[in-house]
Amino acid sequence: MDGVDKVFPGGIRALHDMTLQVNEGDFVSLLGPSGCGKSTALRLIAGLMQPTRGEIRWEGTAEIGVVFQEPTLMPWATVEENVYLPFRLKHRRFVQVAEDIRLALRLVGLEGFARAYPRELSGGMKMRVSIARAMVTRPKLILMDEPFAALDEITRHKLNKDLLDLKEKISSTVIFVTHSVFESVFLSDRIVVMAARPGRVFRELAVPAPYPRGEEFRTSADYAALCRTASDTLHHAMGESA
Numbered sequence: 001m002d003g004v005d006k007v008f009p010g011g012i013r014a015l016h017d018m019t020l021q022v023n024e025g026d027f028v029s030l031l032g033p034s035g036c037g038k039s040t041a042l043r044l045i046a047g048l049m050q051p052t053r054g055e056i057r058w059e060g061t062a063e064i065g066v067v068f069q070e071p072t073l074m075p076w077a078t079v080e081e082n083v084y085l086p087f088r089l090k091h092r093r094f095v096q097v098a099e100d101i102r103l104a105l106r107l108v109g110l111e112g113f114a115r116a117y118p119r120e121l122s123g124g125m126k127m128r129v130s131i132a133r134a135m136v137t138r139p140k141l142i143l144m145d146e147p148f149a150a151l152d153e154i155t156r157h158k159l160n161k162d163l164l165d166l167k168e169k170i171s172s173t174v175i176f177v178t179h180s181v182f183e184s185v186f187l188s189d190r191i192v193v194m195a196a197r198p199g200r201v202f203r204e205l206a207v208p209a210p211y212p213r214g215e216e217f218r219t220s221a222d223y224a225a226l227c228r229t230a231s232d233t234l235h236h237a238m239g240e241s242a
């Protein structure tokens with residue numbers, strides 16, 4: 001993103017001069033207070049809307065998978081039919097992609113649930129279906145907008161860990177929106193702290209901890225120190241925008 005502004009009709013300036021580079025294989029978190037434009041940035045990157053000013057450039061073509069805060073599953077369709085959706089939109093026949101669907105469900109730990117309906121699943125399982133759907137076509141870039149915000153802490157920790165394992169396996173690039181300091185430090189190799197009114201990049205923080213990361217990292221002194229730095233930076237960002 002190069003010098004991107006987004007002004008909504010009515011004059012709300014959601015983003016101002018946002019510049020951000022994401023490289024292949026990065027796990028980048030956008031961390032910031034409510035209303036700082038994180039979702040707007042993600043929607044611009046997804047091409048769901050256009051910037052008012054500035055540019056979003058790609059090297060090569062980008063296929064994108066998106067995971068929203070709500071799992072947004074079709075309640076009348078089974079798990080495998082839900083995961084089939086991105087292929088259906090590309091006019092691929094189910095039988096041609098059945099193996100990809102099976103593999104995606106296996107990667108998110110839902111092998112036995114292909115024929116289940118969303119109402120039969122827990123919140124965490126629904127989110128796993130949503131993740132399987134986002135990655136079933138093996139997009140280069142996965143955009144996630146606070147996907148775990150509505151889950152309990154234990155489930156959230158489990159899904160954080162599983163998401164990192166999954167990323168290793170499918171080697172995608174991930175841009176992850178969150179307002180949780182802890183989550184951003186656990187997951188990402190770079191945290192983009194944003195400030196509000198107008199939304200912009202306040203500072204970028206590197207998380208120099210090796211992957212794979214698990215409970216050992218989450219309970220380490222390094223993790224605690226990184227969380228403190230991120231938390232302080234977030235407070236500065238909020239102070240500047242208050």
Ligand SMILES: Nc1ncnc2c1ncn2[C@@H]1O[C@H](COP(=O)(O)OP(=O)(O)OP(=O)(O)O)[C@@H](O)[C@H]1O
Pocket residue numbers: 008009010012013014032033034035036037038039040041179199
């Ligand atoms: N479609 C829209 N029309 C007008 N204003 C909008 C629209 N979408 C977002 N905004 C405004 O733009 C600003 C940024 O919103 P955005 O949802 O991107 O923030 P956010 O950081 O994702 O917030 P949250 O963490 O609460 O989801 C807010 O002031 C919001 O009210």
